[in-house]
Amino acid sequence: MAAEPTQQQTPDQYFKGIVKSVLDGGCVVIRGPPRNGPPAERVIALTNVDAPRIGRRQTASGAAATEDEPCAWEAREFLRKMVVGRSVMFRVVNQATTREYGVILLGDNPATAADVALALAEEGLVKCRDNCSDAPLLEAQERAKGAKKGVWADDASTKVRKVTWDVENTRELVERFKGKPITGVIEHVRDGSTVRVMLLPDFIQITLMLSGVRCPSTKLDAQGKPDAKLSEEYACEAHFFTESRLLQREVEVILESSNNNNFVGSVMHPNGNIAEALLKEGMAKCVDWSIAKVTAGPEKYRAAEKAAKDRRARLWKNYKAPVSNIADKDREFTGKVVEIVNGDAIVVKVGKEFKKIHLASIKPPKLEDKTEDGNRTRQKGFRPLYDIPFMFEAREFLRKKVIGHNVQVTVDYVQAARPAQGGDPDFPEKTCCTVVIGGVNIAEALVSKGLATVVRYAADNDQRSSRYDELMQAEDKAIKSLKGMHDKKNKPSHKVNDMTGNLTKCKTFLPSLQRAGKLTGVVEFVASGSRFRVYIPKETCVLTFLLGGISCVRSTRTMPSGDVQKGEPFGDECLLHVKEMTMQREVEIEVESMDKAGNFIGYLWVDGKNLSVHLVQEGFASMHFTAEKSQYGNMIQNAQDSAKAAKTRIWANYTGEEDKEEDAQDEKEVLNEERKVSYEQILVSEVTEDGKVYGCSVKDGPALEKLMDNLREEFRTNPPLAGAYQPRKIEMCAAKFVDNQWYRAKVEKVSGGDVNVLYVDYGNRATIPRTNIAALPATLQQQQPFARLYNLALVSLPDDEEMRSLGVTELRNDLLDQTFNMNVEYRLSGDTYVTLHTVEKKFDVAKCLVEDGLLMVDRKVGRKLASLQKDYMEAQEKAKKAHLNIWRYGDISADDAKEFGAGK
Incomplete structure (x- = not known):
């Protein structure tokens, strides 16, 4: 240090103050009584001793950076740890322009307080001046020399810091520490939320902005002190708040990010988090761009800021809390x-x-969508x-x-x-x-x-x-x-072919869509209960799709002119129902045809349900005549019959008279057609209580076996949890049979813990506990039931309960699990009427049963079946004459002539 100026000494009087900071090993800044006016900072250098000079960074004026003198950092650190933030007594001996020289005592009583200069001399961290006459100081120095402490040590020359004043790669330094706490000393406070820190032990000096908060900006006056008039409101108060608590305190720093050449992070003092304290006092606000980087999370910061808002502290003095118009229940x-x-x-x-x-x-x-000149960039x-x-x-x-x-x-x-x-x-x-x-x-x-x-x-x-x-x-x-x-380099693009309204494109695509079978798509828009806009990822196209086989109720529509066209009853309900089922869901479509406007027509499945069948079942649609040619026609017809029976929605006023008229007309047309013979081999799998027959086509045998193998393999691999599935009427499910194997089934009734099911691939019915029911995977629901229901043409069971039971028993004995040649004779009201012959075509099964007196012949027949009926009647006459079974007590047909159409 430079020689002290020779000025008149102040009186032998001690003042009290708080040490703000240490400039080097022999000079401190004290906040205490000023010479004149309000309290101010005073720079006090220790008299009679010289401390090693500490290095300085390059100045803004261009002065080069300097290195530490040996032990300069050790001296400063010893003094810092000893006095910063503590109460001291000081006596000024000499005064200079920028600083004063004197004695500093640590404590409140001059008689017992510790002399700071003496403590430094004991550690060998200062040297007594040549003109020093203070005996205790000189003695302390001699003891330090003898012990080779501090500057008197043999290796003292090596005790020089290598300081990194400027970090070139801020990101690399952040990554190096990866959020770990680093010991540091706060060297300077720029404003309430920005400090300069010396990171230890590597001696890296950085500028650090506190993560998640910002204090008002501080402006300096000509002397480099914060100026309240130039600074933002509460800036000086926030600056003092941070400085008085952190300046030259040892802290832990967590580097969380970097911003230009500054670092962003958290400062943790043993007494708490300074950022949280600033927020609580209303001296700072949370900033969104960096609060997400706070290692401990932003919750405490937000809570502290909220507390300040509620108190309307400082920065929040004019804060008005938003008034919520949301009811608690909403x-x-x-x-x-x-x-x-x-x-x-x-x-x-x-x-x-x-x-x-x-x-x-x-x-x-x-x-x-606009350039700098304001022109739109979006294309047609x-x-x-x-x-x-x-x-x-x-x-x-x-x-x-x-x-x-x-x-x-x-x-x-x-x-x-x-x-x-x-x-x-x-x-x-x-x-x-x-x-x-x-x-x-x-x-x-x-x-x-x-x-x-x-x-x-x-x-x-x-x-x-x-x-x-x-x-x-x-x-x-x-x-x-x-x-x-x-990722600015990899932007996805989607080239989608929109075919809606483009008849030429649609005609081109139609054959490939028909060949593709079932296609997976996403419903982009629901225009009505049966009209959709579907995106097909595999074909990268968007098309308009109409449900086939049904006539759906129309919903309310707004026309291009703005007029509102009122919908049919249940139309709006149907639209909402279908939207909820299909909107933006993955579906499967099967294209069958196309209308003249370029709309594709076919069937759509969502969650394994055929939507056409579902809408008919729910009473939102009726069967269209085009469904008769479809493989799903029977399903739609059965769904319509069920909806009619339950009088669901559009069938609420259904009486059945309409169907009787239609059946009469259909029967008239059927009975006047020419008979055709085209045999198909079927295996009879079940005979119902009313004499109807379930049969599986022999040519479908391999497909059925494969389906059963897949079903059982699925359940072996993923066994279902007993009782987890909640069956609902008409749903397809998996159910165990008496052989304890799984089969496809349809739920017919749910009653308590029991479920009535129909095994759709064989025609058997059973009542089984819920624990034997499981959800059927969607992939196994797509194939239509293999068992189809048939009626024996021209014959019926007698009304007598005993004879009826006998007839069913004989039918089962003759038909079950046997293969026959089947010919479809006619169809009425959705039912199929057939004749069954043995494989060798020697015997007509129904005719044999009539001849045995187990079945009765229906006399209501057209000309195309006249020859067949004649053979049946002859067989029946033989049974009558022999009084077999139902004829054992005579001719029962006399009283029931009208029932069989006689006299009409």
Whole structure:
């Protein structure tokens, strides 16, 4: 140090103060009584001793950086740990322009206080001046020399720091420490939330901004001191708050990020987190861009800021808490997701109400559609879902994760509508929510995959997601890993061929779609109960698809002119029902034909259900005559019969008279046709109590065996949990038979713990416990039932219960598990009437049973079956004459002549 100026000494008087900082091993800054005026800082250098000079970084004026003198850092650190932040007494001996020289005592009583200079001399960290006459100091120095301490040590020359004043690669340093606490000393406080730190033991000096907070900016006066007039409000108070607690204190620093040449991180003092303390006192505000980086999480920061807002402390003195207009009962609810509107909006069904909600605080992928000159860049035919990068991926992510599932919704805020100049809402009111499924916040999941970005808010804007900080953390990770929209090099593109309304394209595609069989698609739009817009990924095309085989009720429509066309009864209900079932669901379609407008017609399956059959079953549609040519015609007819019997919806006023008229006309047409003979071999698998027969075509045998093998292999690999499946009427399921094997079945009735089922591939019926029922995999539901129901043509069972039972018994004895040649004679009211012959074609089974007096012949017949009926009647006459079975007591047909059509 330079020689002390020779000035008149101050009186022998001690002042008290608090040590703010240490400049080097022999000089301190004390906050205490000034010479004149209010309390101020005083720079006091120890008299009679010289301390090693500590190195300085390069100055802004261009002065080069200097190195430490040997033991300079050790001397400064000894003094820092001894006095910083503590009460001292000091006596000024001499004064200079920038500092004063004197004696500093650590303590409150001059008689017992420790002399700071003496303590330094004892450790050999200062040297006494040549003109020093202080005996205790000189003695202490001699003891240090003898012990070779400090500057008197043999290796003292090696005790020089190598300081890194400027870090070239800030990111590399952050990655090196990876969030681990680093010991450091706060060297300077620039403002309440920015400090300069010396990292130990590597002696790296950095500028650190506190993560997650920002204090008002501090401006300096000409002397380099914070100026309250130039600075922002409360800036000087925040500066003093941080400086008085951290300056030259040893702390732990966690480097969390970097911003330009500055570091962003947390400072942990033994007494607490300074950032949290600043927020609690209202001297700082949370900042969104870095709060997500806080290692300990942002929750305490937000809570501290909220406490300051509630008290309206300092920066929040004019704060007005937002007034929520959301009722408590509407703030949280559970609903089923029925539509993905966009990458940030969904429709949820709550009870019978449909609510459109937006995911709070996120923005979906978007495309800037204007150049710098304001010209639109979107081309004709622009389709946002496919043409905006990542919008399709965002929609698909949400669709696969939540569509059709129940979610928990928490309403965070309602964003008010922003009116346009004309008064109409340019941006309508939005209900912004946090949506959770299975414990996962779907907005956070979107952001983490780079399929959405987080909205930035002003610090005093509380209208944000309740999990905003989690969203920020997710976005930070997505940016670092270059996911989704943050990967500027790899942008997905979707070249989709839109065939809607293009007749030429549709005609070209029709043959390939017909050959393809069942195709997997996604329903993009539901126009009505039977009209859809479907995206086919395999063909990369979008087409209009109409349900075949049914006539569906029409819903209310708004025409292009703006006129509203009122729908048919149950039409709007049907539309909502179908939307909930199919909207944005994965479906299977089977194209059969195309209409003249370019709309494809066929059948659609959702969750294994044929939608045409389902709508007829639910009374939303009736069977169309085109279904008779389809392989699904019988299913649709059976569904319609069931809906009629239950008088469901459109059949509410059904009486049956209409069908009687139709049956009479059909019967008249059938009976006047020419008989045709075309045999098909079937294996009879079941005979019902009313004499009907279930048979499986012999040519379908290999397919049936393969199906059974697949079914049993599936259940061996994935055995079902007993009782987990809840059967519902008409549903396809898997059921055990008496042989304890699994078969395909249809639920006919559920009663308590028992279920009545029909084994669809064999025709058997049984009542079994629920524990023997299981869900049937969708892949095994696609094949139609192999067993078909047939009636024996021209014959019937007698009314007598005993004779009827005998007839059924003989039918079972003659038919079950045997192969016959079957000929379809006619069809009436959806039923198929056949004759069965032995494989050698020697015997007509029904004729033999008539001849044995077990069946009766129906006399109501047209000319095409006259010859066949004549043979049957002759056989019946033989049975009568021999009084066999039903004829044992005579001719019972006399009293029942009208029943068989006699006299008509």
